[in-house]
Amino acid sequence: MQITAVYRKLYRQHGPQHWWPGETPFEVMVGAVLTQNTAWSNVEKAIANLRAARLLDAAAIIRTRPARLAKLLTPSGYFNVKARRLRSLCAWYVEQGGFDALSQRDTSRLRSELLALHGIGPETADDILLYAFERPVFVIDAYTRRLFKRLGLIAGDETYEALRAGVERRLARGDDRIALFNEFHALIVAHAKNICRPRPRCEVCCLARTCPATVV
DNA sequence: ACCCAGGGTCATA
DNA sequence: TATGACCATGGG
Numbered sequence: 455m456q457i458t459a460v461y462r463k464l465y466r467q468h469g470p471q472h473w474w475p476g477e478t479p480f481e482v483m484v485g486a487v488l489t490q491n492t493a494w495s496n497v498e499k500a501i502a503n504l505r506a507a508r509l510l511d512a513a514a515i516i517r518t519r520p521a522r523l524a525k526l527l528t529p530s531g532y533f534n535v536k537a538r539r540l541r542s543l544c545a546w547y548v549e550q551g552g553f554d555a556l557s558q559r560d561t562s563r564l565r566s567e568l569l570a571l572h573g574i575g576p577e578t579a580d581d582i583l584l585y586a587f588e589r590p591v592f593v594i595d596a597y598t599r600r601l602f603k604r605l606g607l608i609a610g611d612e613t614y615e616a617l618r619a620g621v622e623r624r625l626a627r628g629d630d631r632i633a634l635f636n637e638f639h640a641l642i643v644a645h646a647k648n649i650c651r652p653r654p655r656c657e658v659c660c661l662a663r664t665c666p667a668t669v670v
Numbered sequence: 671a672c673c674c675a676g677g678g679t680c681a682t683a
Numbered sequence: 684t685a686t687g688a689c690c691a692t693g694g695g
Contacts, residue, residue: 490677496693497676531692535678575678595676643676674695681688 455605457624461634464641471640474585476501479553481510486581487539487573488530499529512544512552539573546571553586561589576614584639590631592622593639597646 475494476482481501488497503526504510509518524537546567550556556564561583568579576594583589594617603610608617628634 486676489675491675492677492691493675493693495675496691499693529692531675532677532690533692535690539678573678577677581676593676597676639676646676672695675693677690679689683685 455607457602457607457621460601460605460607461625461638461641464645465637468641468644471637471644473636473640474581476585478510479586480512480547482586483543483547483582484510484540486578486585487543488527488536490532490536490539490578492531496530500527503527503529512547515540515544516548535573539571542572543574557587561587561591564589565591576618580618584632584635588632590622590635592618592625592635594618594621595639595642597642598639601642601645 474482474485476485484504485497485501488500501510504515507526509515509523509526515523520537520541523540524533527533527536527540530536547553547556550567559567564587565579565583568574568582569576574582580591580593583591584593594614598621599608599610599617602608602617602621608620612620622631622635625631625634625638
């Protein structure tokens with residue numbers, strides 16, 4: 455099966471996803487950090503807390519005491535870790551002049567700056583690049599790796615960069631790669647969420663770690 | 671009670 | 684470079 459065929463099947467099953475679930479680019483960035491190894495339903499609660507506290511703002515977050523920030527982040531788990539990570543992201547964001555200034559930079563520069571921040575690894579950086587800055591970067595997450603491995607499209611032990619480059623190369627044709635990469639990653643996540651109940655013995659398809667079958 | 675979740679960092683060998 | 688411990692909550 456070709457990788458583009460996987461995309462078509464997912465799209466036919468789940469339809470358009472209109473991602474990322476966030477109202478502004480900054481909110482997308484916050485969500486990208488908070489969702490690290492965490493269910494999105496928990497992230498929503500934490501973002502609602504930030505919104506209620508009028509802290510969905512980089513400068514405001516920097517001014518907030520770490521203990522208070524961590525408390526607001528409680529529902530998303532790893533709250534002490536994420537409070538620190540969010541702070542470092544916000545400090546960079548403000549120091550560099552905010553979204554409009556950052557938007558002027560080329561993708562590779564943005565990427566290396568994001569990766570230099572504490573707590574921003576390759577996936578979080580690519581989430582931000584694709585969904586906040588609208589750059590043509592294919593996001594590789596645990597679901598993506600698992601799905602492609604189970605379909606026999608990859609070996610599974612490639613490095614993040616090798617996988618990303620490989621997938622991007624195999625999808626390179628077409629005029630709107632940003633829209634394609636955006637939708638593809640969203641569809642993979644939708645696939646993981648909407649199918650496979652009950653766990654762990656689903657009958658249809660599942661991207662959970664212990665699921666015995668994967669059918670797209 | 672168990673398994674899972676849209677990762678990343680750090681210490682160790 | 685490669686594993687493993689650690690971070691922590693909430694839903695199925």
